[in-house]
Amino acid sequence: MTFREALESGKFVVTAEVGPPKGTNIEEMIHHIELLKGKVDAVNFTDNQSAVVRMCSLAGCKVALEHGVEPILQMTCRDRNRIGLQSDLLGAYALGVRNVLCMTGDHVSAGDHKEAKPVYDVESVQLLQIVDSLNNGKDMAGNELHGKTDFFQGAVVTPEADPLEPQLIKFEKKVRAGAKFFQTQAIYDIEKFKEFMKHARKFPVKIIAGLVVLKSAGMANFLNKFVPGIKVPQELIDELKAAGKEKALETGLNITARHIRQLKEEGICDGVHIMAIGMEDKVPIILEKAGLL
Numbered sequence: 436m437t438f439r440e441a442l443e444s445g446k447f448v449v450t451a452e453v454g455p456p457k458g459t460n461i462e463e464m465i466h467h468i469e470l471l472k473g474k475v476d477a478v479n480f481t482d483n484q485s486a487v488v489r490m491c492s493l494a495g496c497k498v499a500l501e502h503g504v505e506p507i508l509q510m511t512c513r514d515r516n517r518i519g520l521q522s523d524l525l526g527a528y529a530l531g532v533r534n535v536l537c538m539t540g541d542h543v544s545a546g547d548h549k550e551a552k553p554v555y556d557v558e559s560v561q562l563l564q565i566v567d568s569l570n571n572g573k574d575m576a577g578n579e580l581h582g583k584t585d586f587f588q589g590a591v592v593t594p595e596a597d598p599l600e601p602q603l604i605k606f607e608k609k610v611r612a613g614a615k616f617f618q619t620q621a622i623y624d625i626e627k628f629k630e631f632m633k634h635a636r637k638f639p640v641k642i643i644a645g646l647v648v649l650k651s652a653g654m655a656n657f658l659n660k661f662v663p664g665i666k667v668p669q670e671l672i673d674e675l676k677a678a679g680k681e682k683a684l685e686t687g688l689n690i691t692a693r694h695i696r697q698l699k700e701e702g703i704c705d706g707v708h709i710m711a712i713g714m715e716d717k718v719p720i721i722l723e724k725a726g727l728l
Contacts, residue, residue, distance in 0.1 A: 448706030455490035486546025511540025567613035593664035692724035
């Protein structure tokens with residue numbers, strides 16, 4: 436089954452994330468693609484994540500297709516105007532990419548080219564509308580296309596945002612703009628996530644819970660302090676501290692696996708998106724611990 440077919444069938448899907456290299460050497464990226472092959476339903480390729488210059492997401496997607504792995508093209512509005520976005524989408528479709536995740540994108544102030552000029556000609560809701568228009572055979576200006584797209588378009592949402600109301604409003608706008616699935620920002624409080632899901636289940640979209648693997652208590656504290664929309668509960672931080680430095684990573688893997696099991700067994704959402712951030716080789720271990728392999 437394709438990623439789209441898997442989600443629409445009711446299967447509990449698993450997606451993972453691979454960051455293209457900062458350079459032209461793709462050996463490590465290929466290694467990660469091969470490592471995930473047959474173990475996940477699709478792989479996201481980030482689009483200059485955190486506004487740091489890397490190989491483009493489209494190149495990662497094309498390499499994945501060549502290695503028999505279904506990709507999800509991540510596309511942000513930070514670096515391209517509406518012409519560039521549409522051009523890249525048409526090119527991606529022609530190359531075989533069928534899934535796209537629409538995002539506004541981190542501001543350039545977060546990255547390694549702080550003097551760069553951010554574009555933001557459109558934002559994520561408008562980008563979803565663009566994809567919907569291309570799927571219907573017209574560009575954003577209403578001009579007919581010679582061959583339309585058929586993208587399975589997704590978006591992001593932050594279930595642990597405080598306050599949550601603005602996120603819920605944006606979530607509904609994205610649904611109306613054509614989003615078919617959502618991959619969430621990292622969640623750690625399952626009970627709080629259940630409250631978000633009560634709202635999300637009112638809409639005909641699929642929700643894939645984002646899980647960032649914790650390496651240590653220090654990482655958890657860093658996320659709490661510097662990453663908006665992420666809140667690692669104190670009990671998890673205490674669990675990582677109690678494990679000590681030598682066993683902290685193993686504990687982090689166990690926490691992720693435990694959350695996957697709970698999300699699946701209780702039918703809370705439609706799948707999980709594992710963000711290992713430099714530890715892609717640990718994803719199969721997590722899936723095995725979670726009983727999915």
